[in-house]
Amino acid sequence: MAWWSNSDRDERPDEAAPVGDWRDDPRVARVAELTDHALELQRLGHLEQALTGAREGVSLGRELVRAYPEPVHLQELAGMLYGLAGILNRIGHAEEAADVLAESLAAYRDVADAGVEGIAPLIADVRARQATSLAQLGRFTGAVVHADLAVAAYREPAEEPGGAGHLADLVRVLGVNAQVLAVAGDPDLACASADVAIGMFTRNQAAFDRMSQAAAHLSMLSSSCALASRIHAVNGRMAQALAVDEIAVRLTRLLVEYGGAGHRDLYAAATARLGSHLLTADQAAAGAARLRESRAIDAASADAELAEIHDARGAADRFGLTLSYALRQAAELGVEGVDGVLDLTADRPDAEAVTPSTRCAPESAAERAEALGRVGLATLAVAPGEGFRICFEAHLMLAALSERGGRVPAFWSELLDTLSTELGDEFLGEDVADWRERSRPAR
Numbered sequence: 001m002a003w004w005s006n007s008d009r010d011e012r013p014d015e016a017a018p019v020g021d022w023r024d025d026p027r028v029a030r031v032a033e034l035t036d037h038a039l040e041l042q043r044l045g046h047l048e049q050a051l052t053g054a055r056e057g058v059s060l061g062r063e064l065v066r067a068y069p070e071p072v073h074l075q076e077l078a079g080m081l082y083g084l085a086g087i088l089n090r091i092g093h094a095e096e097a098a099d100v101l102a103e104s105l106a107a108y109r110d111v112a113d114a115g116v117e118g119i120a121p122l123i124a125d126v127r128a129r130q131a132t133s134l135a136q137l138g139r140f141t142g143a144v145v146h147a148d149l150a151v152a153a154y155r156e157p158a159e160e161p162g163g164a165g166h167l168a169d170l171v172r173v174l175g176v177n178a179q180v181l182a183v184a185g186d187p188d189l190a191c192a193s194a195d196v197a198i199g200m201f202t203r204n205q206a207a208f209d210r211m212s213q214a215a216a217h218l219s220m221l222s223s224s225c226a227l228a229s230r231i232h233a234v235n236g237r238m239a240q241a242l243a244v245d246e247i248a249v250r251l252t253r254l255l256v257e258y259g260g261a262g263h264r265d266l267y268a269a270a271t272a273r274l275g276s277h278l279l280t281a282d283q284a285a286a287g288a289a290r291l292r293e294s295r296a297i298d299a300a301s302a303d304a305e306l307a308e309i310h311d312a313r314g315a316a317d318r319f320g321l322t323l324s325y326a327l328r329q330a331a332e333l334g335v336e337g338v339d340g341v342l343d344l345t346a347d348r349p350d351a352e353a354v355t356p357s358t359r360c361a362p363e364s365a366a367e368r369a370e371a372l373g374r375v376g377l378a379t380l381a382v383a384p385g386e387g388f389r390i391c392f393e394a395h396l397m398l399a400a401l402s403e404r405g406g407r408v409p410a411f412w413s414e415l416l417d418t419l420s421t422e423l424g425d426e427f428l429g430e431d432v433a434d435w436r437e438r439s440r441p442a443r
Contacts, residue, residue, distance in 0.1 A: 025064070025067070025068075027060045027063060027064055028064065030060060031057050031060050031061055031064070031076065031080070034053045034054070034056055034057035034060070035054075035057050035080060035083065037053050038050045038051075038053040038054045038057065038083065038087070039083070041053065042086075042087065042090075047087055047090055047091050048091070050087050051084075051087045051088070051091065054080065054083055054084040054087055055084065057080050057084075058077070058080050058081060058084055061073070061076055061077035061080050061081075062077060064076070064077070065077050071110075071111045071114040071115075071116050074107050074110060074111050074114075075107075075108070075111045075116065075119075075122075077107055078104045078105075078107035078108045078111065078122070078126075079104075079122070081100050081101070081103055081104035081107065082101070082104045082122075082125065082126055082129065084100055085097040085098075085100040085101045085104065085129055085130075085133065086129060088100065089129065089132060089133055089136075094133045094134075094136040094137050095137060097129075097133045098130065098133040098134055098137060098139075101126055101129055101130040101133060102130070104126050105123065105126045105127070105130065108122050108123050108126060109123065120153055121153065121154070121166075121169065123153065124149070124150045124153035124154055124169075124173065125150070125169075125173075127146040127147070127149050127150040127153070128146070128147060128150040128172070128173045128176045128177075129176075130142075130143075130146045131143045131144070131146040131147035131150065131176060131177070131180045132176060132179070132180065134146065134431070135179075135180045135183050135184055137430060138429055138430040139429055139430045139431035140183070140184035140185075140428070140429030140430075140431070141184075141395070141396065141399050141428070141429055141431055141432070141435045142429075142431045142434075142435075143180050143183075143184050144180060144181065144184050144185050144355075144356060144396050144399070144400075145356075145396070145399050145400050145403050147173070147176055147177040147180045147181070147355070148177070148355040148356055148357050148396075148400045148403075149400070149403060149404070150173045150176070150177070151170070151173050151174060151177050151193070151354060151355050152355070152357065152358075153173075154166055154169045154170040154173055155170055158170040167200060167204055167207065167208075168208065168211060168217055170197075170200065171197045171200050171201055171217065171220070171221065172217070172220055174193050174194070174196055174197035174200075174224070174354065175193075175194065175197050175220045175221065175223060175224040177190075177193045177354065177355060178190045178191070178193040178194035178197065178224055178227055178228070179223065179227065181193060181355075182227055182231070184429070185356070185392075185393070185396060186320075186322055186323045186346060186389070186393055187231050187235070187320055187321075187322050188231070188235075188322040188323060188324055188345065188346040188347045189323070189346045189353060189354065189355070189356070190227065190231060191227070191228050191231040191232060191346070191347075192346045192347075192351065192353060192354050193224075193354040193355070194224040194225070194227050194228035194231075195228050195240075195244070196354050197221065197224045198221060198224055198225060198228065198244060198247055201217070201221050201251075202247060214258060215255060215258040215263075218251050218252075218254055218255045218258065219255060219263070219266070221251055222248055222251050222252050222255065222266050222270065225244050225245070225247055225248035225251065225270065226248065226269070226270070226273065228240075228241075228244045229241045229244045229245050229248065229273055229277070230273075230309075232244065233277060233280070233309075235322065235325075235347075238277060238280060238281050239281075241277050242274070242277050242278065242281060245270065245273055245274035245277055246274065248270035248273065248274070249267070249270045249271050249274055251270075252266045252267035252269075252270045252271075253267055255267065264297055264298045264301070265298050265300075265301035266301075267297050267298070268294045268295075268297040268298035268299075268301040268302045268305070269294075269301050269302065269304070269305040271290055271291075271293050271294035271297060271302070272290070272291060272294035272295075272301075272302040272303075272305040272306050273305055273309065274290050275287045275288070275289070275290030275291035275293070275294055276291070276305075276306055276309050278290060279291075291306075320389070321385055321386060321389045322345075322346075322347065322389070323344070323345050323346070323389055323390065323393050324345040324346070324347045325386070326379070326383075326385075326386035326387075326389040326390050327341065327342055327345065327375070327386075327390065329379075329383055329386045330375060330378075330379040330383065330386055330387075330390065333379070333382050333383060335375060335378045335379050335382070336375075336378065337371065337374060337375045337378070338375055340371055340375075341368070341371055341372045341375055343360075344359045344360060344368060344372055344393075346359070355400070356393065356396040356397045356399075356400050357397065357400040357401065357404070359393075359397060360397075362406075365397055365398075365400075365401045365406065366398070366401060366406065366407060366408055366409050367409075368397070369394045369397035369398045369401070369409075369412075370394070370398075370409050370411045370412075372390060372393060372394040372397070373390070373391055373394030373395070373398075373411060373412075373415045374411075375390055376388070376389075376390030376391030376392075376393075376394055376415075377391060377415065377418055380418070380422055380423075384422070384423065388419065388423060388427060391415060391418075391419055392419070392427075392428070394415060395412070395415055395416060395419075395428075395435075398412045398415075398439070399435055399438075402438055402439075408439070410441045412439040413436070413439040413440050413441065415439075416428070416432070416435065416436045416439050417436070420432070420436070
């Protein structure tokens with residue numbers, strides 16, 4: 001199979017397919033033991049020991065796949081690879097994690113092709129984790145596209161009648177998507193994704209409270225709250241920032257109740273953020289009270305949050321220019337065609353976009369992305385920063401369309417070539433060469 005490395009095959013002559021039932025193979029029990037032990041070590045924070053066990057489990061998993069043709073072993077291996085990548089990400093080995101996740105994704109696809117049902121959510125989980133790895137590596141397009149498809153995989157079943165079982169997964173991948181977009185895409189789109197995740201939680205809090213991993217969900221949501229608040233605040237949307245801050249304080253207080261003193265840092269940071277934003281909104285007494293409260297909870301965490309807010313204050317481009325701002329500037333500079341693409345922005349009250357592919361209806365994605373890109377190219381000459389943001393968002397729409405197997409216009413190649421010539425590849429991310437090749441018209 002093309003999805004895994006068999007460079008060690010000749011070194012393991014005993015791996016020929018054995019006679020008998022695979023259930024009798026002692027490696028099966030050993031893999032299960034290693035997987036469970038690695039999970040427990042992770043829970044205890046012993047990541048290096050967990051990594052050792054996870055690597056051994058993956059090695060045995062590969063042996064089982066070579067020895068037995070049943071898809072069950074390939075699916076088991078894909079899951080172990082996913083777990084191994086999670087450890088690698090946590091200890092800062094994003095490059096290896098990305099390679100491992102690519103192998104996991106390919107394995108799951110082979111399992112799905114073999115007719116096994118229920119694989120789509122597993123592929124979505126791999127994509128979400130891969131998005132995090134690629135973002136850390138500066139492979140911005142790949143990161144955004146993987147997050148985009150992960151959200152799509154969970155959004156449809158979660159929003160259907162009886163889809164409550166998918167809500168937690170959707171909230172999780174929306175949070176991942178928000179963090180990725182804050183680094184690699186449109187900050188307003190990142191904020192929209194975080195806001196949707198927060199809204200889903202608040203509307204369904206009773207269901208979340210009954211979940212076995214309630215504390216883990218609250219921790220992820222607190223990150224979404226922090227991101228949304230900061231982006232709202234630096235773009236002058238203080239009312240929205242304060243609303244999110246109130247939710248963050250409530251969530252992190254619950255975290256402390258669930259998990260004890262270990263989450264007091266998040267509680268203090270959320271309270272300090274609320275206090276700072278109240279001061280900015282001319283609510284001095286309430287703001288001062290919240291700041292005192294935050295320092296009483298955890299002074300070091302409160303002060304660290306306030307320092308970060310102070311560093312960002314007045315810097316609306318801290319997260320990069322938003323598409324909305326770039327288009328408004330283009331309009332003021334007289335660039336033609338802006339009015340025809342303003343509905344693609346994510347900061348409108350009626351906007352539903354949380355990913356590049358949800359900026360418009362799927363059937364019009366190619367046409368709308370090209371229109372946006374042409375506005376961006378026209379803007380480059382008069383406002384390079386704004387032009388880049390517009391062009392890059394058009395590129396991300398086309399990249400997501402391409403990953404779904406949709407037809408993309410020849411304009412995509414022109415767009416990337418122009419951006420590379422005018423600004424250099426460093427602005428486009430470490431994976432630009434791969435996407436430029438994909439953008440070439442088929443011959």
